[in-house]
Amino acid sequence: MNTSHAILTSTNKNEILKIAKSFQKDENVYRQGDKAIKYYKVKNGIIAIGNYTEEGKMVFKCIIQEGEYFGDEVVSGLEERMNFALAFSKEVEIEEYRYTDFWENSEHQKEVLQSNLRRNLSIQKTMEVNSSLTVEARVIRFFKELASKKAIKLLTGD
Numbered sequence: 086m087n088t089s090h091a092i093l094t095s096t097n098k099n100e101i102l103k104i105a106k107s108f109q110k111d112e113n114v115y116r117q118g119d120k121a122i123k124y125y126k127v128k129n130g131i132i133a134i135g136n137y138t139e140e141g142k143m144v145f146k147c148i149i150q151e152g153e154y155f156g157d158e159v160v161s162g163l164e165e166r167m168n169f170a171l172a173f174s175k176e177v178e179i180e181e182y183r184y185t186d187f188w189e190n191s192e193h194q195k196e197v198l199q200s201n202l203r204r205n206l207s208i209q210k211t212m213e214v215n216s217s218l219t220v221e222a223r224v225i226r227f228f229k230e231l232a233s234k235k236a237i238k239l240l241t242g243d
Contacts, residue, residue: 101193104181108172114179115156119166123181124156124197130177136168147208148173154200160187 105128108114114125117136125132132149146168149155158166187194211230215223 101186101190102183106179106181108177108179110172110175110177112172112177114170114172115166117166117169121156121158121163121166122184124154124159124184124187125170125182126154126180126200127151128178128180130172130174132177132179133171133173134168135171147204149204152200153204154197157201159184160194160197160201 106114108130114132127149129151132155133145134147134149134155135143135145137143149170155170158164158168187197214226218226
C-alpha cells in the first residue's frame with residue numbers, strides 16, 4: 086500500500102509542492118488510460134514504464150531510476166496516460182509534482198526536460214547497438230547493463 090507526505094520546496098521564482106509517496110514492488114503508480122495530471126521523480130528504487138498492446142500483452146519500454154523523472158504525458162500536454170508506471174524494486178520512493186509545477190517554473194522545467202532527453206538518448210543508443218546484435222548478444226548486453234545500473238537487485242528480490 087502506498088503512503089505519502091507533502092514537502093514544500095522554495096525556489097527563486099515559485100514554490101513547488103512535492104508529495105512524497107512510497108510503493109511496494111508491483112504496485113501501480115499510474116495505469117495506462119488514467120488522467121495525466123501529475124508527473125514524478127524517483128527518489129529511491131526503480132520504476133518500470135510500459136503499456137498493454139491491443140492484444141493485452143504487457144510491453145516494458147524502459148526503466149526509470151533514482152533521480153529521473155517520469156510521467157511524460159503531463160509535460161507533453163497530453164491528458165491521458167499512454168503507458169503504465171509500476172514499482173519494479175522491492176520498495177520505491179517517488180516525489181509527485183503537479184501539472185502547473187512544470188509550466189510555471191523554468192528552472193524546474195529545464196531539469197525535467199534534461200532528464201527526459203537523457204533517457205531518450207539512452208534508448209536511442211540501445212536501439213542502434215541492438216540493431217547489429219544477435220538475439221543472444223542482446224540478452225547478454227541487457228543483463229550486463231542491468232547490473233551496471235544497480236538494477237541487479239531486481240533479479241535477487243532485494
